[in-house]
Every structure is written in structure tokens, then in C-alpha cells.
Amino acid sequence: MEAEEGIGKNIPVVTKQSWRFNIKLSSIIDNLIAARQIMDLTDETAIDGSQALRRSAMALLADCDAVDIAGRLDGMALPAHETLREPENGLVMVRGRIGGDGAPFNVGEATVSRAVVRLSSGEVGFGYTLGRDRQKARMIALCDALIQSADHANALEAQVLAPLRAAMAKKRNRSAAETAATRVDFYTMVRGEG
């Protein structure tokens, strides 16, 4: 009798919890994009301006093709620099969270290249990128060092980052337009009661 009571007590609780969990999960998935923007904003406020600049440049360069970066850097007067850490390949464990704020889990390993470059004036730049392109990692590190240098930051922005950013935006807009052309909207008609 006691046991039956125990079971009887438990079942509604369990059902209720899982139901609430389902609701929470779906609302997170629906609001993923909105939630991500909020998270990014809070991160931005935690770090200072120069770090945000370096981060945005790193995000841009990691997405660009190595050939494009090399082409842009060729046109720039580069200061003397040395490679503090030769470009190398390795694996990093990529972790994810369901819905952006669930429990963390390991998605899998990704190949990453990294390099560290130091300018003769002492600025040290770090470059990381997905894949095995070592020269790309070196170029990203060089750009990161140049951003921190007062003498070269403006030239880098004008000659390398701005054109690459424009090309990237153009590419993304084009693919967004192509996707939008095939968009299908689904409507659910509300069934009349009477």
C-alpha cells in the first residue's frame, strides 16, 4: 500500500517535469538566434575595444580564402617580423550546447592550424584557423600583430580588412538572395468553430 502510494505520488511529478523540460527546450530552439545576439553583446562588454577589434578581424580572416588574404597583404608595406611559433597543425575538441545553453558535450575534434608572429616593434599576433593551411594561420597572426601596432593598424584596415569584409558581405548577400528566391511560406488556416 505504501509502495503504491509512492508510485502514485511520483508519476505526476515526473510527467510534469519532462513536460516542462520539453517546453523549455523548444522555446530555446525557437529563440536561438535572438539568444545568441544577447550572449554576444554581453561578451563584447566584458572585453575592451582593441580586443573586440582583434576578435572581429580574426573572425573575418578565418572565413576568408588564403589566396585573398595573401593578395591583399602583398599590396601592403609590411614591417620586419619574425615567426615566434612556426605554423603547426593540431586537433582541438569542439564542444557544444544544445540550444546554446544546455549541458556542454563534445561534438568532435577539428583540425586547426596556428601560428604566432612578432613584429620588430614588439607586437605579438596570434593566428588560429580551421584546416591545415599553415600559411593562412601565419597571415592571420601577422594581421593580428599589425592591428595592435599603432603605425600599421589603419593601413591594415584600409587595404586588407575593409576590402575583405566588403567581399564577404557581398558573397553572403548573394547567397541569402539566392536562398530567398526559393523560399516557401507555410500557412496554417485556423479552422472556424461555427
Added chain:
Amino acid sequence: MTTFAELPAGFADKVLSAQSTFRSVMDAMARPGSVQKIAAAAGAPAAMMPGTAAIALTLFDHDTPVWLDSAMAETSEVTKWLKFHTGAPVVEDCSICSFALIGDTAALPELGRFSFGSNEYPDRSTTLILQVGSLTEGPAVELRGPGIDRPAVLQAAIEPPDLLARLSINAALFPRGIDVVLVAGDAIVAIPRTTLLSAKGD
């Protein structure tokens, strides 16, 4: 500004430099007492000789705890350099380290404080890397054991002079024991645990 502004660079060519350094260390271990040259050039902190730096870049990684003596740990430069280039953890306790970097051999702690490994895992012992004044001049020591055809003679300027005699504990410990690499500039000599040492003329 990051704190890496003064950090010396590592190997110019990682793979080939590490391979040639590994070959030198392996040859030195295989032929105890023979002087091997380390050809690979690497940047090094002031307290480290080029040979020590090359060995560190070749053999150290995140799985090898490293202990630094007071001469090496005087400034944080060596610790920073090791951390950046090798990722090896620098530990305070010399009984758990895989490698011990000794800049001032006169202040070498008792050998018993380092790890001898266990009978099941004798490879888990400490390898001492000693920076010495010279590997061509100094009191002569005779070496016998595996890898040595005729008794080899090593002339090395090592402070204190009884240091090599202290290595005789290896004979009783075998298969446990301590391996030693002597470094002078870019020259290295290895004294593995199987080598028996005696002062020349005994």
C-alpha cells in the same frame, strides 16, 4: 601589449630540427661518453644553453613535468619560454618530474630526491639535464657498460667533482635509476643508468 615581446623564438624548422636533435640525443644515449653535436639552432632564454633549449623543444610536451633548479628558475623567463613553446608543466616537486633542468650543478639536490621509476615502469624516472662548463677538458672519467666497446674516457668540467661518483647508486637500483645528459653549449654527452663510472687510473 602581451608579455611575449621579449620571448626568444623556437626552432626555425620544427620538424627537421626536432628530428635531428632527437637523433643526436639517441646517439648519445646509445654510445655513452661520446660527444654529440646538436646542429639545430633555436632561440633560447639567457639561462639556457643552445643544446638544452634544443633538447627541451624536442623532448618536452604537456605529458612531461619539468623541474627547474634555482639557477634556471631565477627569472620567470625560462618558465615562460617552456610554457609557450613546449606546453610542459613546470613543477615545484622534483620527485614527480620527467626532466630536471640543472643550470648550476654545484647546487644539485640529492639524487634520491628525484624519481627512479618503479620496477614495473622504470621509464618513469627523471632524466637530469645538466649544463656543464666543458665536455672536452677536465678530470678524466672512465666509462664501461652497454654501448661502450672499449672503456671510454670522458673529460668534463663538472662541479662538484664527486657528482659522477654519486651516479654509482644506479648500479644497485637497476632497472630503476637516473639517466643524465650533460650539455656544454651545443655539445651533449649522455650517461644512461647502465653505465659504470670510475675515475681514470683506478
